[in-house]
Amino acid sequence: MKKEERYRLWLNFAVKADYNAQTKLLNLFGTAEDVFQNAKETEIKKLLGEKSAKKIEDCANEAYIDNCLRYLEKNKIKTAVVGFENYPFLLSNIDDPPYVLYYRGTLKSNIEFPLAVIGSRRCNEYTKKVAEDFSKRLCENGACIVSGMAYGIDAVAAKGALSTKSDYPTIAVLAGGVDHIYPMENEHLYYEIIERGAVVAEWLPATHPERWHFPFRNRIMSGMSKGVLVAGAGEKSGTSTTVGRALEQGRDVFVVPGRIDDYHCKGSNAMIRDGYAKPVFDIDDILSEYGMHIRTEKKPIREVQEKDFEFEELLIIKLLQSNERSIDELAIMTKYDVLKLNSVLTDLEFSGIIKQLPGRLYQISNDIEFSDF
Amino acid sequence: MISQIKSFGLIGLIGYAISVEVCVSAGLPAFEIVGLPDTVVKESKERVRAALKSTGFEFPNGRITINLAPANTKKEGSVYDLPIAMGILEASGQIKKGLVSEYAFFGELGLKGDVRRVYGMLPMILEAKKLGIKKVFVPHDNANEAAYVDAVSVFSAKTLREIVDHFVYEECRIEAMPINSWSDESEVSVYDFAEIKGQEAAKRAAEIAVAGGHNILLAGTPGSGKTMLAKCIPSILPKLTFEEALEITAIHSVAGELGTDGIVKSRPFCAPHHSASAVALTGGGVKALPGCVSLAHMGVLFLDELPEFKRSTLEALRQPIEDGVVSVIRANAKSVYPADFMLVAAMNPCPCGNYGSRRVECRCTSSQITRYVNKISGPLLDRIDLHIEMTEVGFDDITSNEKSEPSATIRDRVQKARNIQLERFKNDGIRTNSQMDNKHIKKYCELSTEATAIMRRALEVYNLSARAYIRTLKVARTIADLAGNAEILPIHIKEAVQYRSMDSKYWGKGY
Numbered sequence: 038m039k040k041e042e043r044y045r046l047w048l049n050f051a052v053k054a055d056y057n058a059q060t061k062l063l064n065l066f067g068t069a070e071d072v073f074q075n076a077k078e079t080e081i082k083k084l085l086g087e088k089s090a091k092k093i094e095d096c097a098n099e100a101y102i103d104n105c106l107r108y109l110e111k112n113k114i115k116t117a118v119v120g121f122e123n124y125p126f127l128l129s130n131i132d133d134p135p136y137v138l139y140y141r142g143t144l145k146s147n148i149e150f151p152l153a154v155i156g157s158r159r160c161n162e163y164t165k166k167v168a169e170d171f172s173k174r175l176c177e178n179g180a181c182i183v184s185g186m187a188y189g190i191d192a193v194a195a196k197g198a199l200s201t202k203s204d205y206p207t208i209a210v211l212a213g214g215v216d217h218i219y220p221m222e223n224e225h226l227y228y229e230i231i232e233r234g235a236v237v238a239e240w241l242p243a244t245h246p247e248r249w250h251f252p253f254r255n256r257i258m259s260g261m262s263k264g265v266l267v268a269g270a271g272e273k274s275g276t277s278t279t280v281g282r283a284l285e286q287g288r289d290v291f292v293v294p295g296r297i298d299d300y301h302c303k304g305s306n307a308m309i310r311d312g313y314a315k316p317v318f319d320i321d322d323i324l325s326e327y328g329m330h331i332r333t334e335k336k337p338i339r340e341v342q343e344k345d346f347e348f349e350e351l352l353i354i355k356l357l358q359s360n361e362r363s364i365d366e367l368a369i370m371t372k373y374d375v376l377k378l379n380s381v382l383t384d385l386e387f388s389g390i391i392k393q394l395p396g397r398l399y400q401i402s403n404d405i406e407f408s409d410f
Numbered sequence: 411m412i413s414q415i416k417s418f419g420l421i422g423l424i425g426y427a428i429s430v431e432v433c434v435s436a437g438l439p440a441f442e443i444v445g446l447p448d449t450v451v452k453e454s455k456e457r458v459r460a461a462l463k464s465t466g467f468e469f470p471n472g473r474i475t476i477n478l479a480p481a482n483t484k485k486e487g488s489v490y491d492l493p494i495a496m497g498i499l500e501a502s503g504q505i506k507k508g509l510v511s512e513y514a515f516f517g518e519l520g521l522k523g524d525v526r527r528v529y530g531m532l533p534m535i536l537e538a539k540k541l542g543i544k545k546v547f548v549p550h551d552n553a554n555e556a557a558y559v560d561a562v563s564v565f566s567a568k569t570l571r572e573i574v575d576h577f578v579y580e581e582c583r584i585e586a587m588p589i590n591s592w593s594d595e596s597e598v599s600v601y602d603f604a605e606i607k608g609q610e611a612a613k614r615a616a617e618i619a620v621a622g623g624h625n626i627l628l629a630g631t632p633g634s635g636k637t638m639l640a641k642c643i644p645s646i647l648p649k650l651t652f653e654e655a656l657e658i659t660a661i662h663s664v665a666g667e668l669g670t671d672g673i674v675k676s677r678p679f680c681a682p683h684h685s686a687s688a689v690a691l692t693g694g695g696v697k698a699l700p701g702c703v704s705l706a707h708m709g710v711l712f713l714d715e716l717p718e719f720k721r722s723t724l725e726a727l728r729q730p731i732e733d734g735v736v737s738v739i740r741a742n743a744k745s746v747y748p749a750d751f752m753l754v755a756a757m758n759p760c761p762c763g764n765y766g767s768r769r770v771e772c773r774c775t776s777s778q779i780t781r782y783v784n785k786i787s788g789p790l791l792d793r794i795d796l797h798i799e800m801t802e803v804g805f806d807d808i809t810s811n812e813k814s815e816p817s818a819t820i821r822d823r824v825q826k827a828r829n830i831q832l833e834r835f836k837n838d839g840i841r842t843n844s845q846m847d848n849k850h851i852k853k854y855c856e857l858s859t860e861a862t863a864i865m866r867r868a869l870e871v872y873n874l875s876a877r878a879y880i881r882t883l884k885v886a887r888t889i890a891d892l893a894g895n896a897e898i899l900p901i902h903i904k905e906a907v908q909y910r911s912m913d914s915k916y917w918g919k920g921y
Binding site: 158188189220222271300301361363364365366368369374375376377378379380382383386387393394395396397398 | 609611614615630631759766767768771772773775776777780799800801802867868871900902904905907908911915916
């Protein structure tokens with residue numbers, strides 16, 4: 038570890054990863070080592086106030102730094118300092134890169150094709166399907182999916198990426214400390230990501246994710262990536278702040294369009310209308326922006342043909358192809374009695390052609406390709 | 411001089427004979443009631459004194475002792491006012507001795523001598539019939555109820571004067587009430603399945619549930635018709651028989667919930683609010699009165715907003731659901747009440763109610779939804795055989811004039827399926843498919859190779875637990891019964907698994 042890297046880390050700990058404080062101090066003193074040497078200067082007091090200055094003064098000793106390093110090592114947390122080894126190159130080029138990134142897993146400075154997949158925490162089956170499908174197929178084509186590991190789109194995007202055989206599928210950026218797994222439901226996801234990718238955070242370890250952390254987190258997600266793919270966002274959503282930051286940082290924004298009357302897609306559709314996002318229908322639309330082509334042909338897990346089905350099953354498939362439908366709608370449309378309808382639906386579910394959603398809605402499964410329909 | 415008057419008391423739902431003994435003797439004026447009377451019975455002396463005086467009788471001077479025999483059971487309520495008054499009249503010679511000996515008396519007295527309604531009349535009269543008592547005097551307001559018991563002549567009166575006149579003057583004789591006869595048509599139901607538009611799938615599920623006596627859980631967005639469906643369910647339950655009506659009436663009579671009809675004419679529908687306590691549901695209080703589970707006996711217990719109920723309240727339901735009876739034990743009372751009801755529970759899919767809706771946005775996070783549905787404990791869920799997800803009702807459904815199938819038609823099918831079950835289980839001591847235990851399932855739910863394969867596939871696809879498997883089998887049995895098939899066919903299993911759909915969607919894993 039280089040000397041300055043060591044003092045940068047110290048500074049980060051001393052001001053509790055406060056971005057503004059670090060900027061002010063480094064502007065004043067030039068290097069973190071100078072801050073360390075001059076920790077007693079009254080200038081610091083003027084700049085940051087009594088309390089913070091006291092804290093900096095108190096911990097300006099080598100023993101403190103060693104303590105911090107021991108703590109990180111014990112908790113298996115690694116660090117990347119801006120301008121030094123392992124720090125993501127793209128991120129270091131934005132206006133306000135975090136001074137220190139804490140991470141678990143493996144972080145590379147040159148990630149081949151990082152792409153953020155974002156969207157609302159509240160999402161519907163369609164936006165989830167989009168996020169999972171796109172993440173998976175982008176990953177198969179060499180992308181590394183950057184997501185936030187929160188509920189909804191974040192989780193399914195990471196899941197999609199992890200379902201591939203890629204050796205560096207995904208990076209998750211947390212809004213709290215890197216060792217603070219939030220939400221707890223995604224614990225298994227967290228460990229899987231560490232195993233094959235990286236979980237990074239700007240905040241000190243063990244920090245609880247606060248509401249106001251999220252915009253900061255969002256700038257890292259877009260900053261790390263070459264482009265941002267919006268799988269779906271409601272009208273008021275954190276997604277729009279991420280997109281805003283991405284545009285400031287000069288990143289591309291892609292949006293998968295949704296139905297115009299779907300509240301889960303209102304915000305994302307508006308991005309297309311307002312002209313700052315490129316609508317994409319397939320991963321090819323994204324890859325071509327970077328001069329790439331689909332490496333693998335799109336391969337649905339199963340291809341099915343009309344002759345594989347009974348008449349009743351075909352009728353229901355045809356009805357579901359246009360839209361998801363409730364059991365009662367199907368009952369009215371098919372005029373089948375409920376016994377028969379239930380049994381046909383069970384057959385189709387058994388063979389994986391359709392799946393059931395909350396509210397007794399039925400939908401064609403994602404991985405089915407109808408060849409001669 | 412001593413007089414003995416017949417009357418009855420209640421322990422839980424069982425009536426028992428009480429002999430009201432009155433002794434009027436010379437001595438300092440005193441009025442004592444012995445035989446473990448509660449406060450209401452003790453206060454009876456003031457009512458009796460005033461009633462006798464205002465009716466124009468003489469209240470005897472001297473020492474009056476009343477004994478309620480047997481002396482070692484607790485006597486409660488105001489039902490002994492009238493027997494005490496009759497006893498005093500006889501003991502003091504104001505009525506000729508022996509006139510009232512073949513009658514039993516029931517009733518509360520007002521200060522003006524009017525005879526008022528009492529609770530628990532039916533079980534007491536039933537006991538009177540059993541003991542061979544031929545004539546009873548009851549308050550006018552209880553007459554309808556009492557007159558359903560045959561072999562007992564029921565005389566009713568509004569005032570004490572009328573009763574005494576009945577014995578004293580030939581021309582003032584009161585006619586015995588004609589026996590109220592029971593017919594299937596007596597039953598009345600306000601709600602009918604014909605009123606529910608759309609929701610064919612849910613209606614079918616309700617039919618299956620009723621046919622097999624299965625408990626059900628309705629889930630759906632607000633306004634999807636969960637409550638309406640639940641209210642209609644009593645209308646497709648098998649018709650009430652007279653014996654069943656008497657049993658229900660007895661419970662309602664004891665609880666003081668009986669209307670003026672005198673008998674419960676439709677299957678009860680009990681819908682306690684979700685703030686209800688465990689005691690309100692199972693029964694209790696100082697007198698160990700029946701609770702909602704018993705008031706819903708032979709009918710429907712409807713728990714709306716199931717996750718909002720206190721956990722302890724719901725857990726208290728487990729034993730009655732399993733046993734069909736509830737024993738309520740308090741410091742000074744112990745009763746066993748029947749509680750053989752069909753549980754119909756309803757819930758929103760999430761705290762805001764719109765999860766799974768295509769019209770309104772759900773505002774809940776997935777952790778909120780998980781927390782919400784997890785309020786219902788596993789053991790309770792295990793006692794619910796069918797899950798029904800109600801779909802949203804469209805405008806066209808609401809405004810459609812098309813009449814759906816009326817309850818009567820559905821009930822006929824249900825009755826047929828129930829008859830099949832009665833025939834099948836006649837040697838097993840159970841009545842419906844839902845009551846089958848593993849032994850019965852082995853015996854009556856044998857599957858063909860094809861059907862077994864489907865069942866195995868269902869376990870894989872829906873990740874069903876062993877318990878869910880049993881439940882699915884029971885429901886499949888009922889579906890086969892409805893179809894009149896002796897054997898469970900693959901199609902029946904395929905339908906049955908659709909009613910476990912919520913297991914994996916709400917209580918399963920995944921994000």
